[in-house]
Amino acid sequence: RHITSSEPFARLRLEQMMLMLGCGVAGFQLASFAPRSAMLVPHQPRALLPTMGMDISELIEDAKKSRLDHLEAQAMDALKVAVDQFENVVFPNAMIVGDCVITHLLGKIGALESGKAKVMxxxxxxxxxxxxxxxxxxxxxxNFEAEVFGPVGLTSARNLSPETFAEFDKKYGAxxxxEDIEQYDKVCKVEPFQRGLKTLGADIMINGRRRDHGAERAYIDIAEIAPIGGGLAKLNPLAYWTLEDCFDYAAANGVPLHPSVERGYPSQGDAKDTVPVPDPDGLSGVTGEAGAVxxxxxxxxxxKAIWLDYGSERRGRFVNLVNKDGSKKTECGIHVAGAEKTFDRDLWDNSENVITLGSPDEVKALKESGKESVVVVYAPWCQFCQAMExxxxKLADATGLPVYKFxxxxxxxxxxxxxxxxSxxxxxxxxVAGDAIKYESEDRSVEAMAAFATSA
Structure with missing residues (x-):
């Protein structure tokens, strides 16, 4: 609603607000029926504002500096607690903007050079x-060396040559x-991620999650204690930052950012499914010339608002990727519940009901035995395998058939x-004939699996 000069209460509140900002009402005139955005009309040229004790640009810069100083101190205090109170501090670093800021903060407290915090x-x-x-x-x-983990069975953890690309293609397929985005995530992201945490013995994980990433992270706090029964403690030192804060901090402190930000990429994932924002085809949801922002x-x-709007940082990621249920892909698998869980044992390692097949020859022998059986082909790091353990x-008791794992x-x-x-x-x-008949359902309850095993 519009404020008019005939509304004494509104004028009083406005005068109070102006006094709080350090200037009187003489420098402003009230518009009787102006739109809200034009209620306060500068009466003096901008150059004269400093003489009234008010410089808008200085006010904004001072506020930003105060905010960044506070956020930096808060984040550094949290990081210091982590390196002082935990034995194996691990920071999975994807080199996105927030991760670059965390790297700088860890360097500033000496945790990288000392090795108290490991970068993964x-x-x-x-x-x-x-x-x-x-x-x-x-x-x-x-002055540190990151621990790099890639897909299992490849000789080079840092893929910098055509030879290692060929090695990947031969083992996993180009x-x-x-063909199977979920399997790709398991092989290239989730398993190396879990293996890295396990290898480094992580007891606390530092990550760059922030509240402004979206609704699913809107209420995260700066720290999450380890759950009862085991698991990782998590530190979110940037929980209360925004993406704009990260860029402002990088500019103010000389933090190096991934070179792709200069080409219009607000977030850095896999090159195969990441586009600049905006992009010419509108795949990011914003159509425009690549590098326009x-x-x-x-x-x-x-x-810059195209990048900085709430929940927009990853809008150029996972382009044209679809989950098995047909929904648009928005996560890589690393940041879903349980992905950080690590295992010090094989699955079904103490089970009397599940028999281990230790080699391809043993699998072939089973197929040639002329006996019915059930075999699960699994990977111990796979969260779906873990979930069905x-x-x-129970399947052997439910079916009367011998049950195996490979x-x-x-x-x-x-x-x-x-x-x-x-997958x-x-x-x-x-x-009996030695054929392997695949169970196509994703319902892995004992009832569903038993119904398949006794009818196939």
Whole structure:
């Protein structure tokens, strides 16, 4: 509603507000029927504002500086508690903007050079070309060496050559991400992530989650204690920051950011499914010239709000990727519940009801035995395999059939050719004739699996 000069109460409140800002009402005139955005009309030229004790640009800059100083102190205090109170502090670093800020803060408290905090990087073999060279620059700047984990069975953790691309393609297939995105996530992201945490013995994980990422993170706090029964404590030092705070802090403190921000990419994931924002085809949800919004040497070019709006940081990620249920992909699998869980044992390792097949030859012998059985092809790091552990244990009693397990992530070519396996877990009924009949349902309750095993 409009404020008019005939409303004494509104005028009084306005006068009070102006006095709080350090200037009188003489410098402003009230518009009787102006729109809200034009209620306060400057009466003096901008150049004269400082003489009245009010410089808008200085006010904004002072407020930003005070905010960043507070956020920095808060984050550094939290990081100091982590490195002082925990034995194995691990920071999974994807080199997105927030992660670059955390790297700087860890360097500032001496936790990187001292080795009190370990930086862990997952190399999916599909990252931007600049990512690994950028990591090397960051390592040199802050005097540390990251622990890099890639897909199982590849010789180079840091994929920097055509030879290692060929090695990946031979083992996993060049189009794995197109054929089965969930399996790609398991192989290239979730398993290396879990293996990294386990290898480094992590008891607290630092990550860059913030409340402004979206509704699912809107109420996270700066720290999350380890759950009862075990698990990782988590530190979210940027929980109360915004993406704009991260860029402002980087500009003010000389924090190096991933080179792709200069080409219009607000977030850095896999190059195969990440586009600049905006992009010419509108795949990010914003149509426009690539690089129209960018951040170069601490300065914004273009409409920064396109990047900074609530929940918009990852709008150029996961382009054209679809989950099995047909929904649009918004997470890579690392940040879903339970993905950070690590295992010090194999699945069904103490089960009397599930028999281990230790080699491809043993699988072949079972198929040639002329006896019916059930075999699950699994990977111990796979969260879906983990989830079915209890139900599968009950299957032998429910069916009267011998029930087996075979670890497939170490024999991918064999299980693909002999056991119908493109993803984990894959359950097969072995017939008297030696055929492997695949269980196609994702219902892994003992009732559903037993119904399949006794009717197939």
């Amino acid at each position: 990087v997952v190399d999916t073999y599909h990252l931007f070309d600049e990512t690994m060279p950028f990591l090397a620059d960051v390592e040199a700047k802050y 189009n794995l991400w197109k 960018r951040w170069v040497n601490g300065e914004w070019f273009g409409d 209890d139900e599968y244990t 670890r497939g992530d170490e024999e991918r070519e064999f299980v693909s050719a002999e056991m119908n396996t493109k 984990f877990p894959t359950i097969n009924k072995i017939s």
